[in-house]
Each structure stands twice: as structure tokens, then as C-alpha cells.
Amino acid sequence: MRFETNIRYDFIKNRGKFFYTSLALTIIGILSLIFFQLNLGVDFKAGTNMDVSTETAVTKAEVDGILNDTGFSHAQATIGGDNNRITIRFDNVLEQSDTKKVEDALTAKFGEVSTEVHVVSPEMAQELGIKTIWAILIASLGIMLYVMIRFEWRFALAANISILYDSFFVIAMFSIFRLEVDLPFIAAVLTTLGYSINDKIVIFDRVRENMRFSSIKNESQLAELVNASIWQTMARNLYTVLTVVLITLCIFFLGSPSIKLFSLALLIGLVSGAYSTVAIAGPLWFVFKRKQKVKPKAAKTTAP
Numbered sequence: 001m002r003f004e005t006n007i008r009y010d011f012i013k014n015r016g017k018f019f020y021t022s023l024a025l026t027i028i029g030i031l032s033l034i035f036f037q038l039n040l041g042v043d044f045k046a047g048t049n050m051d052v053s054t055e056t057a058v059t060k061a062e063v064d065g066i067l068n069d070t071g072f073s074h075a076q077a078t079i080g081g082d083n084n085r086i087t088i089r090f091d092n093v094l095e096q097s098d099t100k101k102v103e104d105a106l107t108a109k110f111g112e113v114s115t116e117v118h119v120v121s122p123e124m125a126q127e128l129g130i131k132t133i134w135a136i137l138i139a140s141l142g143i144m145l146y147v148m149i150r151f152e153w154r155f156a157l158a159a160n161i162s163i164l165y166d167s168f169f170v171i172a173m174f175s176i177f178r179l180e181v182d183l184p185f186i187a188a189v190l191t192t193l194g195y196s197i198n199d200k201i202v203i204f205d206r207v208r209e210n211m212r213f214s215s216i217k218n219e220s221q222l223a224e225l226v227n228a229s230i231w232q233t234m235a236r237n238l239y240t241v242l243t244v245v246l247i248t249l250c251i252f253f254l255g256s257p258s259i260k261l262f263s264l265a266l267l268i269g270l271v272s273g274a275y276s277t278v279a280i281a282g283p284l285w286f287v288f289k290r291k292q293k294v295k296p297k298a299a300k301t302t303a304p
Helices: 015-035 060-069 096-110 122-150 153-176 183-212 219-232 234-254 257-290
Strands: 047-054 076-080 085-090 113-120
Touching (some): 015 153, 015 257, 047 096, 060 076, 060 096, 076 257, 096 113, 153 183, 153 257, 183 234, 219 234, 234 257
Antiparallel strands (some): 047 085, 076 085
């Protein structure tokens, strides 16, 4: 059995390299989460966030000086827009008098300002964290059920392991590099799940189609089938991912600072999804499938 496909690289033969590399990255991510945890934003821990718009350009040094003078030296300030938008994050819930104190100091320095204050209580932060975990679990379970219904349990298991790896990889990268985790980050993780499963279904659909018109007699033929299916869909998957990656890069470099981390998380997830599709999902299905016992065909009986 030969497929009319140029197999440029044998993903099945080299599956061990990908499995061990992915396992090593997963272990590093787990260790990072244990020792460093996540740099949670104000959405997931109690605190206060102030968004201030000014009529004149400001510098971070000027804002930090005002925070020091008002007794909030531990607050974190970032400058966005055309240097006229200030975001200040406080790690504790401020009273209205405290926010008014900061606002008055900014007004005295930069003139008239427009201020929006967002407060997250400890109860709200805990509730958001729990709902986020449930959202990811329900999305993963729904995807697994869909793949099981459309294909079979081996496809579903391989797909779910792969997309969970993609989600965890994004989380691990944010933990390792101490990037802030907020609600847009969760939206990026869930978006990653959608794009990732789309790539895997494309390959699995081609595997199923090739299985339908092939007679698999041994493990080497099964490996050739999976490799051929990967390369037959490689161009389509690459074009899809590259299109979204280009848009994401434009958002990251040209978009508002408030969505930079969202676009970065989505970018990491897209790259991981493209990798796991060809290096984890397909080879994993091969590992599960090759262990399946082929039932012998019933002997034909001839009429006397």
C-alpha cells in the first residue's frame, strides 16, 4: 500500500522525540506553577484598578512620583495610548477616599482627568477563578464528546490530550515569564481550544477517509497512512494558522496595550496548536490504534 503523497518527514517514526519534548515542557510548566504560580491580575485577586485619561502626555516616572507622594508606592502604573492613558493597579481594595486622593493628585499635576475605578472583592475574585476552571473543563468535555460522536474514542482521546497540552502550554509560558493573567487571557485560552481542535479534526477526517479506502495489514502500513494524512492536510493547516498568526501579530504590535497580553496568549496557543496537531495528536492516535486487536474474518462456507 502506497500513498501518492510526498512524505517529507516521518512524524510517526520520530514520535518519541516529540512526546519526550512535550513531556519535558509540561514538567517545566508544572514546576513553574508550583514554585512561582501565576501572576494573577486584579480580575482574579482582590484589588483596585484605576483607568485614568489625561489631556496631556505623561511619563511613568511622573506617575510613580505621584503614587509615592500619596503613600501608594507599591502600586503598579502603566502608560498607554498616546501617553495620555494611565492604568494603576493596587493589590488591595481601596476606599473611595483613597481613590479620590490619587485622582486629586493626578489632577493637580496633569490638569483635568477622567477616571474609572474597578474594584474586585476577594469573594468576586474567587468566584471568577472557579468559573474559569469550569469553563475550560466544560469546553474540553464538550469537544471530547463531539469527537467521540463524529469519529471514535481513540480520536477523541488523542485530540483532548493535545488540546489540553495546548492550553497548559499557554498557562505555563505566562507562569514562567511572569505575565499577567486576566479575563482576556482566559478568552485567549478558550479561543486556542477552538482553533486547535479544528486543525486536529481536519487531519483525523483525512485519516478516517484514508482508512476507508485502504487495507491496513500491519503496523508499518498504519504508520504510512497517518504520515500521508498529515502531509495531505499540511498546507491547509499551515495556511489557516499563518493567516490568524499574521492578524494576531498586527494586533500585538499595533493594537491597544490593554489587549497585548490577549494577542500574545493567542499567538502562543496558535503555534502550540499547530505543533501538537502533527507532533502529538496524529502520533498519539497511531499509538492507540496499533494496539487494537484485529478480529479475524469469518471463513467463507461453500454450499454442498
